[in-house]
Amino acid sequence: MTKQTKANIATLLLVFLLFTNTLVLMAQTQTEASLNEKIAKEESENSQIMRTLHFFTDVYGPRLTGSPNHKAAADWAIKQMKSWGLDNVHPEAWNFGHPGWVNERASGFITSPVQNSLVFEVLAWTPGTNGTVSGGAIQVVLPERATADELSSYFETVRDKIKGKMVLIGKPAVVPVTIVPPPKRISDDDLRSRFNPDSKPTPSPTPAPTPARKPGQLTPAQVNEQLDKFLLDNGAAVRINDAGREHGQIRAFNNRSFDVEKVVPTIVLRNEDYGRISRLLGDGLNVELEFNIKNRSFPEGATSYNVIGELQGTDKKDEVIMLGGHLDSWHAATGATDNAIGCAVMMEALRLLKAIGVRPRRTIRVALWSGEEEGLLGSQAYVKEHFGSFENPKPEFFKFGGYFNIDSGTGRARGMTVFGPAEDAIILREALGPFASLGVAGAINTRNRGLGGSDHTSFNQAGLPGIGVQQDPIEYFTHTWHTNLDTYERVIEDDAEKSAIVIAAAVYKLAMKEELLPRFKTAEMPPLPTPSPTPTPGSAPPAPKTAM
């Protein structure tokens, strides 16, 4: 063979290789494009999202952790996922440690000097009124930044006025009119800067400096606990908190002790009624109120459940990609945007993959958490049980390829934040690339292992790749989040469907890649944030308000 012939053969071979490589790439892109088309087609023709939402909200809502409603919703989800042909569908118990609680009915009226109905919600884990109670309203305004001594001196000045009374706590909040409402969708400019491929990893936030406390000053939780004890000891009929929000919005959380024996019946009254009663009292008038509240406790609620369902993998089936949201809700409405819709979207994403008949290499597992609103409890229990943590790993820790979480209302997915090195964001950005036309901008990474926000941070904290889906806010932070307005009507079906399509495709991509998402190398793993100061024994558990 001449030199020339050898060179010709080599050139031909190179051309052939380049050609076949291009063909393989084109085939991959085509396969991906046709897969994405199949996902979108299945969603547009057979979406189950609004049906799932209807069951979680109208039929079973609200779904407070430990309540029979939550349990019934979880059981329905199990039945539903089984009927879709998903694998290994089951509940996983974890110890909540508090009884379940439900408000069955509540009515309240101002009976003098005018007659009118009141708009309020009952604080969770508080007792009912045991029939109709009526009494005069009084307002107590606690000293600010009080020490134990200052608080008890104040209590002495009002002690003999409490018995049988409807006690308003503090002056009404002045809620200014919102002149410029925040935008309902993330603007293109904002989106570009948030998910810029060149954006630096988010630095772990430096904790805000704790405001200087005067010597002996009680924490708000301690003040609250002592106030509850004072009202109980002195026979108050009902404790009335101000909702402090505009347009009749009410957020009712919980008695932090979770113990109905430790507090009097407690309600959160809409700011408009609270203000009216306060102004009437300010006129020196005698204001009479009447309430009838029926609550029930359920000891079996001390054990709560996460719901798990899978699409089993093939050659890498012992490796897992997860997706999920929390099924529990607060109780003032039916918990539609927080977070029935998130659960409906994540169940749908898995249903889509099952329905189009793909066989992922890794197992894809959906989780519907409980205990999120009380402090991400269900997801933390799950991560601890299955994966352990970077500092104390279990075997499954090394087989885990990412957890997608959605928990910011009805708005469509616009981008993702992943805990891990910068390569993780590149991989996710590539997975999301085909969905630019649906408004998805991309992904960034974070190094923050702090717990808070929502359930993906339970994974981040353990050093695992939690992936938070960023969404258009729509009315979440202004109207529906944790409020009495969080109902089925506030969900935008088209947005939820787009989220399900995008998440199904992204999850599938991670389930098919040769390698798991890269993790921080041992030397680069960010340290756990320093824990906040240990609460004083007997003080309330951490406020749940950080949970989305």
Ligand SMILES: [Zn+2]
């Ligand atoms: Zn939430």
